[in-house]
Amino acid sequence: MTLREQIDNAKRSVSTDELAISIGEIGSMYEAKELHILPEFQRLFRWGPQKKSDFIESLLVGIPIPPAFAYEREDATWELIDGLQRISTVLEFQGLLRDPDNPDKLCDPTTLVGAKYLPGLDGVGWVHGGADGKGIGKELQLFIRRARIDFQILKYPSDATTKFDLFQRLNRGGAYANAQEVRTCAMVLANEEATRKIREIAKSEPFRTVFRVNEDQSKIQKDVEYAVRLLAHASKAYEGKLDVEEFLDKAIIELLQEDNWNAFLDDAVWSVETLHAIDGDKVLLPPKNIEFKTVERFALRSLEVIAVGVLINASAIKALPKPEEFVRERITKFWMQTSALEGMSGAGQRGTTRWGKTLPFGMDWFDPRSAK
Template identity: 35%
Template sequence: MNIGEKVDTLQAEIDQKRQEIRSDHYSMSIGELISLYQQEEIEIHPEFQRFFRWSDYQKTKLIESILLGIPIPPIFVSQREDGIWDVVDGLQRLSTIYEFVGILKDENGKQVVPLVLQKTEYLPSLTSKIWEDKEHPDGSIKGLTPTQRLLIKRAKIDVNILLKESDTFAKYELFQRLNTGGSRANPQELRNCILVSLNPKLYRWIKQLSADENFQSCISLSDKTLEEQYDVEILCRFLVLRNIDENALSKIPDVDTFFTDKIQEIANNDNFDMEEEKAAFEKTFQLLGECMGNDSFRKYDVAKQKFSGGFMLAPFEAIALGIGYNYKQYNATCSDIKNKIIEIWSNPEFTSAFGRGKDAKARLPQLIPLGRKLFVS
């Protein structure tokens, strides 16, 4: 193939994908964006609030920027079939505005306590200011004046719209690319946001499963890792890997991308069997919770004959996924399970699969088949 043909192939790919993306953009006033929210014509997914948190000072700085006429970065939305706009990027900007105005609702539909502003370098008199003091309509106590409220409502924000005619990949790719990088979201927080956007029912189901008492006892995570949604990531790994074709494990190009793609597939799969997966999950962690508790996935020191440290992915991938794969016929006693887990730490197949220089891409093709083989009644 000559160079010209390669260029033609690239151009064909560019042309095809550009045809699959339909977009538009408007410059909208904040007043219009407030009306859209009040009329439920824009969805900001309050569930996302746990993934992207601004302090009250950061929120105040946004309001300060609007008052000072500093341009606000554009907002990206995706238009659903029913015409509703899903916010893809701009969650905190919009939710801050809605919280300050006093109309923001949480994921349970309850109104959030309105934002009280703080002192800033350029506008120190913002201290304790609220949107409107209804007992004192002139704003003489703590509320902004009518003039100041109009200043905010008339301020413009550019809105980029991914239209409903776009290919389904476009919304996912836009969301991923806008929310990757820096400290904005770790890979699992990003997957959670995609789940909420694609299949809120599945997301709520996963969150409910992740709260299982036995599961939480077995993984025994710190408050920090729980806040970062690591328990949900571990659960998602269980769902993705429990029945995966072993041949596919050696073809994973990038682990984070692989799990994100697989979670998206599950979210879009109308035939995903929640009851079957729940049964496998609950049986697996009932056994481990009763028999091992927080020793389930900790390192076992063969010399000292004791478990120590925190949760480790490698034993999880062999033990939990081995039991989960065989859960229907797995009826070992607690003594058998404990001995098997202790023995695995002396198994050269297991110990050679992880360690210095071994990442998940190299580890999974060894540990998943090993766990399926070892945890058979």
């Protein structure tokens, strides 16, 4: 295929539109649920009072604002995939933003603080700013409502891979704290229902216990990252060509596009619940009495050998007379494999190098047909 043919094919897979939409229209679309902003999958309040006030100042002064990005869903509504902080800031300031924890309730309207060019914004609200604050006034309300934000729209239909690629390019190096936050939003674009179930698995008590996830880790989606690692490794073979993040991105999106994703996630639930029943938050930790010198803490090595090994072999293990006893015995014997453990550890060892040792070992070790 020539370069020109490649360009033509790529253009056919991407259909976009560009619109300048007033903040008043944005508010109306949001209230009518014609614009969805994904707060369930993103951290809604990343900006503090100062950044929110700086953005309102930009609208009032006329400082250029980067475009927002949305994709058109099958029902013709829009899903916001870039610009969450900007859009949520103007909605919250007007008192229109729904509480992400209680959609029937509205968030309290923002009270601004002084900004660089407009120090007089300090204490100002849409109607009034707290007990001693003041409203921005009808004239400036209209000015803000008539201000426009450029929107880039990815038109329906566009395949999940295209949406995923565009989203990653938009957000690489942007406002997201880590790769998993970008990945989660891209997963929503590929399959929202499956992503919701993965998130439920990651937030479940058995999962959080087995993988020793604390509240601070949960806030940055470490629990979801562990779930993605488990699912990606158990569903797709690593062929050595991609780095860690590239493989996780590619593998999880491919899984979400398969017809059997629901059954696979059910196996993942069974695997995690089985591990939880065996030894709770210690099931992935090395015992204190093993000869191999290692710190008694959760490590990705344990996820890759034990959790992934159990999930890959879930169907065969469930067919055994006593599945839980089999898994318990294999975990106990695994920690006695000193030479194998030494090869899976070591300071400075790349994740992809470790995968070449942990993943094949776990797949074979928990296979009832090859277990000794």
